[in-house]
Amino acid sequence: MTTTAPDWRISEWLNTSQPSSLLQLRGKVVLVEAFQMLCPGCVSDGLPQAQRVHDMFGHDDVAVVGLHSVFEHHAAQTLTALTAFLHEYRISFPVGVDMPGAADGIPQTMAAYQMRGTPTLVLIDRQGRRRFQHFGHVPDLRLGAEIMALVSEAPAAATASTNAADQPTGVCTAAGCELPAAQ
C-alpha cells in the first residue's frame, strides 16, 4: 500500500464549492470515509468519527473527504436523499458521490481501492500514498495515532520511511456492510 493511491471518481460533490482531486491535496494527510447513508455502522460510528477528525485536526494538515459508495439500495440512496441526510446529521466535510460502476453495481472508486464494504476508512500520506485502509470499526485512540504518525512526517523525509505505520487491510471487526463474498 505504499504506491500512489488511485484518485477518486466522483459524479457529484456536496458540502463544497471547490472539489479537490487527490493530486490537489498532495502535501496533506487525507482521510477518506467511504460510507452509505443507509449503512447503520456508518451512521452510528464511521461518520461521527470522521466528523471528529475534521473538527479536531487543522485543515492545513488533514483533509477529510466523504465518499458515498453505494453498492445496494440504489433507488433509495439518491443524491436528493444524501443531501437531506448530510444536513440532518450535521456532516460538514466535503462528500463526493462515488461514480456508479458497471454491471456489478460496485462504484468505481470503491472498486479501485478494492474495498470490502462500508464503512471503510483510508489514510493517504502527504505524498499521496495509501498507508492505511480498514473495513469496519477503528478505535479513536488508534486512529488519532495513525493520523498523527502521518502528520509528523515531513513531506521529504517521508520518502524513506514507509513501513512504520503501514497497515494490512483490516479484518472486519464491526457491523459494516460487506460486499458479496464473490468479490
Next chain:
Amino acid sequence: MTTTAPDWRISEWLNTSQPSSLLQLRGKVVLVEAFQMLCPGCVSDGLPQAQRVHDMFGHDDVAVVGLHSVFEHHAAQTLTALTAFLHEYRISFPVGVDMPGAADGIPQTMAAYQMRGTPTLVLIDRQGRRRFQHFGHVPDLRLGAEIMALVSEAPAAATASTNAADQPTGVCTAAGCELPAAQ
C-alpha cells in the same frame, strides 16, 4: 388524554400483510412510535427502543406500531427509501406511512395527535384511550413502567381508574425534530 385516541391514517403499510386499525387492536396496549427515517434522534434512540419493546413484551398484551410521519425532506424520505431503511436497521414491527396532509406538509395522523415533531411516543390503553404522549427521549425504566401500568389494567376495571398513569404531553428533552414554532 383519556378520550378515545384518533385512528391512524395510513397510505401504505410495511412489515405486515394484515394492517390493523386501532379498533382492531382494542384489548391490547398499543405503542405508537412516530418517526422520520432521516431524524437522528429517531434512528439512534426512538426506533431501537420501540424494537426493544416489540422484542420484550408479549404480542397479545402489547402491539408496537411505527408511524412514518414525514414533515420535511419529502423527496428524500420516500416509500422506496423507507423500505430499504427498515431492512437495514432490522425494524420488524409494522410501520405505516402517515397520510400526507394539506398545504402545510404535516401528515394527517401527526396533526390529529397534535405531535410536536419526531420522535414522538404514544401509549394507548386496552380500551383505546391515549394515556401517554412524549416528544423526544423517554428513559427505558420509565417506559417499561408506563407500559406495564397499562398492561396490568383489566379491560373492564380500567374504565374507572384513568388518572393513575395519565401523563401530560412531554416537554422536549432530547434531540428530536420539532415542528415549526407556528404549530
Next chain:
Amino acid sequence: MTTTAPDWRISEWLNTSQPSSLLQLRGKVVLVEAFQMLCPGCVSDGLPQAQRVHDMFGHDDVAVVGLHSVFEHHAAQTLTALTAFLHEYRISFPVGVDMPGAADGIPQTMAAYQMRGTPTLVLIDRQGRRRFQHFGHVPDLRLGAEIMALVSEAPAAATASTNAADQPTGVCTAAGCELPAAQ
C-alpha cells in the same frame, strides 16, 4: 419464590437514621440491590440503576435498599471505605452492611437468599414475598415493567395472583462477581 422473603441481617446502616426491617416495609414494593463496592459490574451498572429507581418511583410505592454483601477483599471493603464510596458515587438510598457469615465468608443475608454473587437484584412484593431475583445485568425496560407489575397489585388482590411476574433466578449475563462454584 412466592414464600415470604427472609429478612435482612445487617450489622450497620448508612444513609438512614431509621433503618427498616422487611416487615416494616410491608405494603411497599422493595428493591434490594446486593453489591460490593469493588465489584465493577455493581459500580458501572447495578448501583446507578438502583439509584434511577430510587429517583423515579414514588417512595410510598417503592423502597430501594442497598445491601453491601462482601464475600471477598474483606480488608479493603470496610465500613470506612464504603462510607466514602457512597459519598463519592452519590448513592442516596439506605445501605445496610450484610452481617458477616461463618467460616466460608458468605454474609448471612446473601446466604439466606442463595445469591450467586454481586450484583444481585431482588424484588419483593407488597406482601413481603420475593418475586424476582437476578444475578448480573437487568435491562432498564424490563426492570421498569417488573416493578410496575408489583406496584399495580393491590395489597389484597395480590394474594391470588402470584405467578404473573414470577421469574426464575436469572442466569448471569453481565460482568458480575460470582460466588465460588462450590456454592
Next chain:
Amino acid sequence: MTTTAPDWRISEWLNTSQPSSLLQLRGKVVLVEAFQMLCPGCVSDGLPQAQRVHDMFGHDDVAVVGLHSVFEHHAAQTLTALTAFLHEYRISFPVGVDMPGAADGIPQTMAAYQMRGTPTLVLIDRQGRRRFQHFGHVPDLRLGAEIMALVSEAPAAATASTNAADQPTGVCTAAGCELPAAQ
C-alpha cells in the same frame, strides 16, 4: 512545560517488581495517570483509557504509569484497598502510591506537578520533558494524536521542536475530583 518533569515520589509500587524512575524511562514517551480509586471519573474514564494506551502502544515506545494521588478519604483508600481495586478492575500497568504530603494532605508528586485534582493525565517526552497535562476527560482521538506526536520525535531531533504539541494545562471538562479552590 518544556523543562524536565519532576520525578515521582512513591511510597509503594504495585503491579511491578522493578519500579522505574523517570530518568530510567528516558528515551520513552511516558503517560502518567494520576487517580484515586474512589474518584468516579477516574474509574469510569481515566483508568480504562490509560489501560487502552498500555494495551495498544508498544512498550518500547510508550510507558504507562499510574499514580495513586490520594488527597481525600485517606482512611478508605489504603494500600490494601488499592491492591484489591487494581485486581478487580484488571489494571495491569505499574501503579505507584504518591508519597503523602505535609499538613495540607496533598501528596508530593501531585503537588510538584501542580495538579488540580484527579484524574490528571500527563505526557512526558523521550527527553524527560513534560509536554501535556490535563485535568479531566481527554478524548481518545486527541490522546492518540498527542502520544504519537511525541513517539514520532527522534530523541535528538526533538530538542529543537518543542512547541508543536505543547499544551497549556487543561481546563476541567469532565467529572473530576478537583482540589480545593484555595489551591
